[in-house]
Amino acid sequence: MAKATKAAKATKTAATTGRASAEPDAGPGVEPDNGPDIDSGTGPGSKSSTEPSTTNGISRRRLLGTAGAAGAAGLAAGAATGAGVSRAVESPATALTTVGSSYIPFEGPRQAGIVEPGQARGHLVAFDLAPGADRRAAAALLRRWSDAVRAMTEAGRAGGPALPAGYDDQVADDAGPSSLTVTFGFGRSFFTRTGLTAQLPEALAPLPDFPSDAIDRRRSDGDLWVQIGADDALVAFHALRVIQKAARDTAEVRWQMNGFNRTPGATARPMTARNLMGQIDGTNNPKPSEPGFDAKVFVPANGSPAWMAGGSYAVVRRIRMLLDSWDHLSVARQERVIGRRKSDGAPLSGGTETTPVGLDTFLPDGSLAIPSDAHVRVAAPASNSGATMLRRPFSYHDGIGADGTPDAGLLFVAWQADPMRGFVPVQRKLDGGDGLTRFLRHETSGLYAVPGGVGPGEYVGQRLLEG
């Protein structure tokens, strides 16, 4: 595929994935114990443009690689440890950092934005088809979107094509690709709206209601879902604007959520990111290098329906963290809620961050080292008949809510080959028995079928829409 060809041309490097005696713990309310006009169907293909766009006479691509040194230091450390998921990175001769020049191809057997480390900035957006927009209109939209993303990910690369005028509001000028990915999915309602119910995947059955859910349906679901990620805020915003403008009369925004992660190069060496509770979050994600990874995360080539081959299912939950309550717990108690040390993410059963969690380890007093209601115990595949998912969240912070507490938490995005063997059984178990539940509120929910990737000239979802 083109993905492999492009990757081969680029310099390869590694970057980190960015990852009982149940002592009764204080819940909320207890005493503190510690202080352009984008043309329908005629958008540019990846190879069609020739000259780079210029700003004040300076080519966007000539400006790559002129930022600080932290990224390069982090990159070197990443390569030395060999940790994490490898990704293609271009290295212009003058580069002092790789943040801007990091490039993730749009084309490939799988959509980008699933296995790559979570970017520093993310936008999650759901669209509903406009009244009267049919399958044909939806197909034209997916082509416009795919062409736009192809152009945006290629533009700004050293030696890459220019961003065509129709896409360029100059917001992303001067920046490189910055690990931009845009990932597209279909919600259940898309199939009824477009008369494609015969192609509706079984796996897209509505998620069950979980007892502790507090779901706002207006900010949930949607016909189409788009996940945008980039390591530069302007590159991410630019992609968002282009996607929204390209939707034009065919689809309107149903909801939008904005998130973030740690910026690459902010730590002395690549490390698993922390969430807004301060925990190292992502350690025990399945790794692409592990046997069985693909089967857990992606629909197999002979999977059903056929158009989902190479695709995946994304569960998206906006999970508010009840931070004021959480902050009242001592660090020791917080660690027992999770089952890992806050400072370095090591399991309470001993070792370092990457030491396997000892679910059967006992303390000298005979109690379980990982409490019976600790999050990692209740969520572990071993506690859920092997159920596994790839978690790739963004944090969010939208100021102070009506209740006077931070409207902040996790835009939880979980990827799996089948939600019934991933998110659903695990969330059922967490909802009843996880010590963390009392510090969380699931406020929105969505499930999307994310088809496989595209080759040159193809658009995402083509096999569904033209099958």
Ligand SMILES: C=CC1=C(C)c2cc3[nH]c(cc4nc(cc5[nH]c(cc1n2)c(C)c5CCC(=O)O)C(CCC(=O)O)=C4C)c(C)c3C=C
């Ligand atoms: C339904 C699945 C899960 C939800 C919802 C969820 C929410 C959630 N998790 C954290 C913080 C951490 N989670 C950690 C591990 C972990 N979480 C899940 C699943 C859900 N989490 C799994 C499957 C695992 C791995 C368990 C294992 O096999 O060990 C951790 C520990 C570090 C890690 O392994 O990533 C933290 C910390 C928050 C804050 C949260 C909701 C806001």
Ligand SMILES: [Fe+2]
């Ligand atoms: Fe978790």
